[in-house]
Amino acid sequence: MTEVKRLDVGPRMSQAAIHGNTVYTAGQVALGAPGAPVAEQTKDILDRLDALLEQAGSSKDKLLTATIWLADMSTFNEMNAVWDAWVTPGATPCRACVESKLAAPDFTVEIQVIAAL
């Protein structure tokens, strides 16, 4: 039996769960930039992921996979410009990016990752 360590534990979800040497994060939305353009929302989300990964003892260099949901696929290039500048060259994660409506109309990007410790 193994232990699970959780970060930022809320009544509905935790923001991260650490199991063995793998960390899972909740889907992050731009709580700091609701309603902002996709580039700004993406930046806010990636800042949140940096902080969560650091708190978990990981970092963007150790990302395994990312799922990106865009509320509107026409913002694909705008999101990617911020993403491409953020990822670590030579250590980019696996990724899937698809279009899905998100929980609230103010949020037009959501990113969830799994990383190594």
Added chain:
Amino acid sequence: MTEVKRLDVGPRMSQAAIHGNTVYTAGQVALGAPGAPVAEQTKDILDRLDALLEQAGSSKDKLLTATIWLADMSTFNEMNAVWDAWVTPGATPCRACVESKLAAPDFTVEIQVIAAL
């Protein structure tokens, strides 16, 4: 080389796959409540997840992450009321919830999880 143990193995998919101390489940839909309101479908799905996790030697206390697809995001609160009552306080998983049309119109919620053993 590691072994994979599978539960409820069908010709198209298995309902769970156990690898090391991690269990993956298939996306669960409300086979016991097709066409029912989202709250009932969610309850049916969470019952299925409880049973699958128990069979795998895990439980909802050990959930790592959940992906929730809603066919219509306007049912977000209805699903959450059932979800919030189900999760274990202090041991809530990571989560992402997005809108996607599902395989059949009778199913309006689908939930897939990864848990620790």
Added chain:
Amino acid sequence: MTEVKRLDVGPRMSQAAIHGNTVYTAGQVALGAPGAPVAEQTKDILDRLDALLEQAGSSKDKLLTATIWLADMSTFNEMNAVWDAWVTPGATPCRACVESKLAAPDFTVEIQVIAAL
């Protein structure tokens, strides 16, 4: 601290990431059959997954879970005919299949997997 081995590392994403005895792949689209019917795109994608898994030291016998996005859920049966013929009887993975618009209109199926080594 654990090491991550990556395959086909690009500036935006890697096509696979190996961590411990688990391999994650990027969402695969039919780069060899853009605009083709869903059956052909699915075949192209599953060929890509076979190659990626082999390169990672895994195979379709060791699949843990698959996420399948269809741009149009009316192609569910067409995709499944190819999928069902591909999976290994007795070793089928967990699976979720939902509808989402993909990054480019030429791609109408995307499949991402996690497998054991």
